[in-house]
Amino acid sequence: MSYCVALSLSGGLVFMSDTLTNGGLDNISRYPKTFSWGTDGERQILLTTAGNLATSQAVVSILSEQTKERENRSPSILEAPTMFQVARIVSETLAEVIKTSARGQQKAESTFTSTFILGGQIKGGIPRLYLIYPEGNFIEVSEENPFFQIGETKYGRPILVRAFERDMTFEDAIKLLMVSFDSTMKANLSVGPPLDINIYRTDSYKPPRTLKITAENSYLQMVSKEWGQALKESLLSLPKFSFDE
Numbered sequence: 533m534s535y536c537v538a539l540s541l542s543g544g545l546v547f548m549s550d551t552l553t554n555g556g557l558d559n560i561s562r563y564p565k566t567f568s569w570g571t572d573g574e575r576q577i578l579l580t581t582a583g584n585l586a587t588s589q590a591v592v593s594i595l596s597e598q599t600k601e602r603e604n605r606s607p608s609i610l611e612a613p614t615m616f617q618v619a620r621i622v623s624e625t626l627a628e629v630i631k632t633s634a635r636g637q638q639k640a641e642s643t644f645t646s647t648f649i650l651g652g653q654i655k656g657g658i659p660r661l662y663l664i665y666p667e668g669n670f671i672e673v674s675e676e677n678p679f680f681q682i683g684e685t686k687y688g689r690p691i692l693v694r695a696f697e698r699d700m701t702f703e704d705a706i707k708l709l710m711v712s713f714d715s716t717m718k719a720n721l722s723v724g725p726p727l728d729i730n731i732y733r734t735d736s737y738k739p740p741r742t743l744k745i746t747a748e749n750s751y752l753q754m755v756s757k758e759w760g761q762a763l764k765e766s767l768l769s770l771p772k773f774s775f776d777e
Contacts, residue, residue, distance in 0.1 A: 533722035534565055534582035534683035537692070537709060538649040540661045540673045542699050544733040545651045547740070548709045549580050550717075552724035566728050567592050569599060569610060573737050575654040577609055577618060578730055582683035583646030583666070590629045591646070595622065615652055615660035619670050622650055627668030647682045652732070659734055687719040688712035702731055710745075710755045718756075725752070 536549040549565040563585065570576035579595075581588035598608045598621075612618045626648060633644040645666035653659040661673040663680045673680060678698050681689060691712045700708070706729060716723050729743040745752050 533720065535685065535688060535713065535716045535720075535723045536565055536580040536582050536649060536682050537679060537688070537712065538578075538580060538651050538661055539679045539696065539705055539709070540651075540659065540698065541702070541705055542734075543702060544731065544736075545578065545659055545661060545740075546702060546705045546709070546732075547578050547580050547649070547651065547728075547730040548706075548713065549728050550713065550723045551726050551728060552722065553585055562726070563589075564728060566730050568730065568740055569596070570652075570737075570739055571610055572739070573655075575610065575652065576732055576737060576739060577615075577650070577652035578732060578740060579622065579651075580649045580682070581646055582648075584644050587626075587629055587633060587644050587646040588648075590633075591622070591626050591648075594625050594629070613654070614657060615650075615654055615662070618652065618654075619650055619660075619662045619664065619672075622648060623664045623668045623670050626664060626666060630666055649680045649682055653734065653737065655737060659732070684716055684720050684723050688716040691715060702733075706731075706743075707755070710752060711759050714752070714756045714759060725749075727752075 534550060539546045547566050551562040551564060553561050553563050566578065566580040568578045595609055598606050599610045607621055609618045609621050612621060626646065630644050647666060648664040650664055651661040661680060662670045664670040679692060679696060695708055713727055725745060725747040727745040729745065730740040732740040
């Protein structure tokens, strides 16, 4: 299982993902789940994935190859005129990979599914953020839904719903995500560090700033300890429940 989040802030985009792909006593592996492509000064594109690892890797490889081929090739995400067109390329690639993988092997629900979050900015447009479903369709972030989650979303969602604000700084956004990821990791052992953070600043058209947070990271450990203690103190500070009321 995975946990990946992308936030649409006034100042840009923030992506955060775990790297644990197999959880167990004797089967643990870690792979990056967030990828980026770009042309300095013209566009930057980020993609984070959750679901079947082989499917995700195949889609990322195809997208990367398309940016390098010169003849007899499919459209490239580095050539599409808008982020909407980039989303179409990614969604069509994902649907085709799933269709090819499942052909002749499954008749019911496919185990080859993956879900993606796509974000970025192309010169002349504003930063965009899309949630791409395995069926090949997608939706865009909105004022009512200013962030996307994929993978093991239920444990980390409450903190995002209650505390996220579009005008918050990158630093506050990362602090919020730290709490969201800590809550998820506490509840589900299939999600784990290192955690990858990618930050894209609006109108910079420069590669995203990247951070890797390991289990030994002092700030992550502090957040985990302090947040747990703050929850206990907040619970104790609430008025006592009375059966008579």
